[in-house]
Amino acid sequence: MSRPRRWTLRRTALAALALVTVALTASAAPGSAMTTPAADPVGRAAGADKGWTGTQTFAREFVNFDGSDTTFNNPLTAAPYKMTVHVDHTQNLRGRERVAVSWTGAQQSAGRASDPYGANGMNQEYPVVVLQCRGQGEEVTPETCWTSSVGQRSQVSVSQSAAVWREDEYGTDADKALVGGMSTMPSAEDCPSVDTSGLLATHLTPFIDAKGKVYSACDAAHMPPEAAVDSAFPPAEIAAFSDADGSGSLQFELRTDIENESLGCNQKTPCSIVVVPIAGISCDQASTASTFDMTPVEKACRKTGQFLPGSSNLLGAPDAAVAPVYWWSASNWRNRFEVPVTFGPPPDVCDVLDSRAPTGFYGSELLSQAALQWSPAYCLNKKRFKFQLNQMSDEAGWELMASGGGAAALVSSQHPVNPGADPVGYAPVAATGFAVGYTIDKPGNTGEYGKLRLNARLLAKLMTLSYTGSTFGAQHPGMADNPAGIQADPEFQKLNPHLSTEGSEAGAALLSLSNSSDIIAQLTSYIATDKDAMAFINGKADPWGMKVNPSYKKLSLPRAEWPLLDDFVPAASTQCQQANPQVYFNNVAAPVSTLRKVSDALLDGWPNTQTRCDSDNSTDPPTFKLGRVDRQPYGKRFLLGVVSLGDAARYGLRAAALETKKGSYVGPTDSSLAAALKLSTQKKKYGPFVLDQADVRKSRSAYPGTMVVYTAARLQNLDKADATKVAQFIEVSTTEGQQQGSGNGELPGGFLPIRKTGVTAPYYASAQEVAAAVAAQKAPSAEPTGNPTSGAGTGGGSVAPPPAVPTAPAPSASASPSAVPSAPPAATPMPATQPVGSDLAGGLLPALILIGAVGCAATALIRVGAPFLRGRR
Numbered sequence: 090m091s092r093p094r095r096w097t098l099r100r101t102a103l104a105a106l107a108l109v110t111v112a113l114t115a116s117a118a119p120g121s122a123m124t125t126p127a128a129d130p131v132g133r134a135a136g137a138d139k140g141w142t143g144t145q146t147f148a149r150e151f152v153n154f155d156g157s158d159t160t161f162n163n164p165l166t167a168a169p170y171k172m173t174v175h176v177d178h179t180q181n182l183r184g185r186e187r188v189a190v191s192w193t194g195a196q197q198s199a200g201r202a203s204d205p206y207g208a209n210g211m212n213q214e215y216p217v218v219v220l221q222c223r224g225q226g227e228e229v230t231p232e233t234c235w236t237s238s239v240g241q242r243s244q245v246s247v248s249q250s251a252a253v254w255r256e257d258e259y260g261t262d263a264d265k266a267l268v269g270g271m272s273t274m275p276s277a278e279d280c281p282s283v284d285t286s287g288l289l290a291t292h293l294t295p296f297i298d299a300k301g302k303v304y305s306a307c308d309a310a311h312m313p314p315e316a317a318v319d320s321a322f323p324p325a326e327i328a329a330f331s332d333a334d335g336s337g338s339l340q341f342e343l344r345t346d347i348e349n350e351s352l353g354c355n356q357k358t359p360c361s362i363v364v365v366p367i368a369g370i371s372c373d374q375a376s377t378a379s380t381f382d383m384t385p386v387e388k389a390c391r392k393t394g395q396f397l398p399g400s401s402n403l404l405g406a407p408d409a410a411v412a413p414v415y416w417w418s419a420s421n422w423r424n425r426f427e428v429p430v431t432f433g434p435p436p437d438v439c440d441v442l443d444s445r446a447p448t449g450f451y452g453s454e455l456l457s458q459a460a461l462q463w464s465p466a467y468c469l470n471k472k473r474f475k476f477q478l479n480q481m482s483d484e485a486g487w488e489l490m491a492s493g494g495g496a497a498a499l500v501s502s503q504h505p506v507n508p509g510a511d512p513v514g515y516a517p518v519a520a521t522g523f524a525v526g527y528t529i530d531k532p533g534n535t536g537e538y539g540k541l542r543l544n545a546r547l548l549a550k551l552m553t554l555s556y557t558g559s560t561f562g563a564q565h566p567g568m569a570d571n572p573a574g575i576q577a578d579p580e581f582q583k584l585n586p587h588l589s590t591e592g593s594e595a596g597a598a599l600l601s602l603s604n605s606s607d608i609i610a611q612l613t614s615y616i617a618t619d620k621d622a623m624a625f626i627n628g629k630a631d632p633w634g635m636k637v638n639p640s641y642k643k644l645s646l647p648r649a650e651w652p653l654l655d656d657f658v659p660a661a662s663t664q665c666q667q668a669n670p671q672v673y674f675n676n677v678a679a680p681v682s683t684l685r686k687v688s689d690a691l692l693d694g695w696p697n698t699q700t701r702c703d704s705d706n707s708t709d710p711p712t713f714k715l716g717r718v719d720r721q722p723y724g725k726r727f728l729l730g731v732v733s734l735g736d737a738a739r740y741g742l743r744a745a746a747l748e749t750k751k752g753s754y755v756g757p758t759d760s761s762l763a764a765a766l767k768l769s770t771q772k773k774k775y776g777p778f779v780l781d782q783a784d785v786r787k788s789r790s791a792y793p794g795t796m797v798v799y800t801a802a803r804l805q806n807l808d809k810a811d812a813t814k815v816a817q818f819i820e821v822s823t824t825e826g827q828q829q830g831s832g833n834g835e836l837p838g839g840f841l842p843i844r845k846t847g848v849t850a851p852y853y854a855s856a857q858e859v860a861a862a863v864a865a866q867k868a869p870s871a872e873p874t875g876n877p878t879s880g881a882g883t884g885g886g887s888v889a890p891p892p893a894v895p896t897a898p899a900p901s902a903s904a905s906p907s908a909v910p911s912a913p914p915a916a917t918p919m920p921a922t923q924p925v926g927s928d929l930a931g932g933l934l935p936a937l938i939l940i941g942a943v944g945c946a947a948t949a950l951i952r953v954g955a956p957f958l959r960g961r962r
Contacts, residue, residue: 181831187741191338200396204723207324208238216328231417242294250385252290259419280307299353313351328413340741439468447477452486452499458735466834501607514775515799516859524744526732544748545619553641556597600730603680617646665702687730738838765795816864
């Protein structure tokens with residue numbers, strides 16, 4: 090029998106070839122942490138979105154034979170559970186963005202699964218289930234919540250003695266049916282796995298997709314396509330652990346209709362994060378006063394767990410009544426927290442809503458996350474031009490701009506100007522940088538590591554491919570005694586104790602870029618200023634006897650493009666190797682063309698190592714090919730890669746602290762970026778600021794990966810219309826574009842605002858000077874402005890985040906901490922566009938350089954006899 094129970098809920102919403110390439114590219118347009126990041130991501134803490142907080146009180150109850158209740162309170166407090174959930178940000182989310190979810194006051198978890206994601210997380214006791222569901226408020230039901238497997242939502246043909254959901258005190262009569270869950274159950278022909286003989290119990294929790302199609306979830310064939318075993322993305326839903334004090338935290342990945350069309354979350358379709366604490370099913374009235382005489386299913390419902398708090402479940406099955414497999418059962422579902430979230434518009438919104446031809450700015454991927462939010466502030470404002478970031482190497486972007494093929498380049502360092510070429514100004518528009526991102530699990534099923542420290546010599550070892558990776562790499566002459574991976578390196582272990590010491594191919598390389606980049610120049614400059622690192626590269630063994638890969642011995646640094654110099658092919662010991670004799674260490678390094686690919690690898694725990702051998706036995710003889718290795722299992726992940734700070738903030742990636750002064754390790758934060766900017770100097774008017782890594786080495790507070798993105802444009806002979814657009818971009822991006830928030834036109838996490846005052850004041854002033862010079866298109870003075878300008882500016886010695894720009898507009902309504910997003914100020918919504926990437930651009934660099942050289946030479950010759958040249962585009 091069922092009877093109502095009262096419950097309390099309190100929620101507080103607290104050049105021609107290059108241009109063709111770009112055009113072609115434009116037309117083709119979990120791994121999560123179980124603990125919060127060690128430090129606030131750059132720019133995230135100061136954002137206007139303060140997230141969501143809610144508190145709820147609940148308890149588990151058994152109804153006794155005489156109608157009285159036995160209440161099971163929180164064992165830590167001997168009172169009903171009073172659980173509080175906090176989500177750090179909830180507005181204008183993008184595909185695969187991760188939010189920090191934390192809670193207190195939950196039941197201690199027990200029998201922890203080695204992998205809490207998807208179906209793997211079902212075999213544990215008292216976890217907290219976190220799901221993404223379509224809808225908000227009453228629209229949210231178990232049928233609109235996403236799971237990636239049948240077993241997470243349906244119980245099909247199980248013994249009646251194990252059907253504990255049928256004993257749920259709060260379940261309806263339909264919920265308790267022997268075969269139920271849908272108003273019209275599928276036929277035996279449609280779902281033959283469902284027993285209809287009356288012997289076994291079934292409960293289906295169907296999934297209803299965004300178009301209204303119902304998937305019965307009776308078996309894998311009746312699940313939405315994104316739930317396939319070979320899905321492009323690993324499960325994001327999680328049965329998370331609560332610690333001994335009932336608290337827990339994780340990074341939860343949200344997906345839009347681009348990643349999961351069936352779930353269908355987007356700007357127009359509201360969705361929610363649903364947090365379901367598993368405190369145990371409340372059981373209906375007992376059939377007898379004697380526990381011994383109760384039916385098997387009554388006994389199963391009243392079980393309270395067989396594992397000790399904090400223990401791991403290696404073999405046994407948990408007590409079902411306290412397991413996450415019944416998150417949808419009425420007792421658990423009624424205790425849920427629903428956190429409304431909003432999403433930014435689709436990546437192609439500017440192309441859909443603005444028919445004007447875009448003006449391309451070419452270059453640095455460091456700006457991609459800012460461009461995602463800045464683009465709609467241009468394309469949907471008819472008083473502005475249609476801005477588009479076309480990602481390619483800094484060098485390719487520079488050559489395109491210098492040769493007249495593009496209005497502006499986006500670069501992060503000074504690039505050479507050919508003799509007789511137009512002068513170029515560098516306007517600082519974004520303060521950001523790169524990081525060594527990582528996904529590392531701690532041994533013993535204890536969560537994710539969050540305090541990685543690295544020095545320059547360790548990075549040099551990774552980049553020179555001096556770890557052997559496996560027995561194949563150990564065959565390399567001169568490397569037989571080197572560790573297999575960084576995990577097995579005593580130097581790494583000293584800095585990062587208590588991690589696994591088993592080396593691996595994934596730990597033998599740093600996933601990085603295959604093309605030229607100012608990021609690589611900055612990273613290798615950091616290595617070049619370290620005596621120990623350069624001594625290692627020059628052939629000196631480290632204190633533990635490890636030696637550099639001979640192929641990289643005496644490699645000169647810094648350099649903007651990292652070469653693959655090794656040519657070692659190991660002796661073939663398998664049919665696959667005999668059929669595919671390849672350079673082993675090139676497949677271990679397997680660099681990629683964009684930083685986003687590195688971020689995806691870290692998100693998925695999926696090394697890009699290309700050493701897996703697949704065979705096709707249908708041919709005679711069998712054929713073999715090498716490809717990407719499998720995703721790493723949760724609990725054993727170890728992956729390092731170079732990422733942008735914008736990506737790190739958007740996707741919740743961890744960033745290593747890098748050694749500066751001996752024994753000091755600095756991670757990317759607002760204050761550490763500000764400290765680095767303060768060390769930078771501008772040697773010439775209109776020129777870039779230079780961060781000398783030798784100065785960083787003397788600091789205990791400056792982050793070595795700090796970089797500035799400049800809008801570089803010609804100060805002479807630029808088409809008037811383009812000059813006006815470039816000047817407008819510089820002015821807007823350094824004023825309203827520096828307003829922190831997740832709204833259109835605002836500055837996302839991963840960036841330090843450039844302000845009129847404080848440590849970034851010289852950068853702001855320089856940007857305005859360049860904007861004026863670009864707009865004027867007059868020959869600037871070739872003389873330096875005098876003494877080099879320091880990044881210290883007028884802000885004194887403080888390295889704290891600078892104050893707000895007095896003239897900047899207030900944060901948009903979409904970035905306010907209000908639980909209900911306000912409408913945009915303009916009648917037309919201003920969604921954000923995805924920056925257009927070009928995987929081909931890196932490969933076309935030689936052609937671009939050639940075009941640039943020809944263009945610059947032609948410009949110099951034509952200028953002599955063609956005064957009308959100023960009118961050209």
